[in-house]
Amino acid sequence: MKVTVPGSKSITNRALLLAAAADGRSTLHAPLVSDDTVAFRDALTGLGTTITAGPGDATWEVTGTGRGPAGGHRVRCADAGTAARFLPPFAATGTGSYAFDGSDRLRARPLRPLTDALRALGARITTAPGGGLPLTVDAAGLDGGELTLDGSLSSQYLSGLLLAAPLLRTPLTLRTAGLVSRPYLDLTLALMRHFGVPAETGPDGALTVRPGRYRATDLHIEPDASTASYFFAAAAVTGSRITVPGLGRHSLQGDLRFVTALRRTGAAVEIGEHATTVTGTGPLRGGFALDMGDISDTFMTLAAIAPLADAPLTLHGIGHARLKESDRIDAVAGNLRALGITVETGPDRITVHPGTPRPATVACHRDHRIAMAFSVLALRAPGITLDDPGCVSKTFPGFHTALRRCFPAHAAHAPAV
């Protein structure tokens, strides 16, 4: 069975920003249309970018101005971490006053390393007492300089600064002290290159971006590898075969590495030129520990199916997952315990023991990935329901329909929506 997985959230939002900062018209093919990307698109429209959708949202055409925004605006980031971390640096390169806010959860997510860095570059920012949203940027253009940024809570701070860096008046050199989610930084650098401004890497790993102009261009957006993880995991636990076209060995997304974790559980994995296929081969093999710090959006996919393995599974390096849409370690552990599964947690880890899940309602905590991960387990465990199935709209509004269509023999167990 082939599944059409919608576009990457991370690529769509980076491309929107790069196209808005470029001079001229760019076309994004197959963008993700979901809460996070619509929030990002609408925020950029408010900041003065013209964005028009082609028929069926198959393309988004973005006309950028080649510089930061002008005039001032209220920017609603909704629940999108990428909006809160990528848009304030862009705004700071323009002129005018920009007021940023978001959902209660986004207000609670840390921003201080980014706002401190912007201040160090001369930006005038007022923030909530914790250093985050709501915040106001009183922009008058931004100088570059040399900075060391703490990326141990989120890589998005670095990505936000780098994306805006060519619009600064002088070169910016960034060093990192601690970095999680490294592949997302690589994704940022790859897309900056695609839009014509490469960063230079020094011998000590410092990244330098010189003032320059992004070039308007076309981009085909890959399917979202984090979203694909649910379909790969579902194949592994149902003994089915699933192929995701458009995600092959040249993918820019680190989360495709999730399939190598599935391979360790015994699934057969083929990463081809232009597609990836996972085939379930029988009961899952556990009994190992895995560092998922680079691909933490997918740890829930593995943790949720871990009760079906023949031995415990430990996932570690994921302390920063406590700072996302929910405290994901506690959310996964709480739900597995409600299903009767034995779980141990630490600041940056979770161990899940084998067991037979009993019927229960999963608390989604308004976190799309909790809803999607436990929907996969539900294919194999009757009586699992979700308290908020609709929260999947953050990245995949059509998730439940797609999962049922791909796994018809197990759809009877899929959570009611």
Ligand SMILES: O=C(O)C1=C[C@@H](OP(=O)(O)O)[C@@H](O)[C@H](O)C1
């Ligand atoms: O840059 C990005 O697009 C993202 C980076 C990651 O966040 P952190 O760097 O905060 O781990 C990831 O979890 C998020 O879904 C998207």
Ligand SMILES: C=C(OP(=O)(O)O)C(=O)O
């Ligand atoms: C962490 C996530 O999103 P963001 O940080 O972009 O809100 C996610 O999509 O799992």
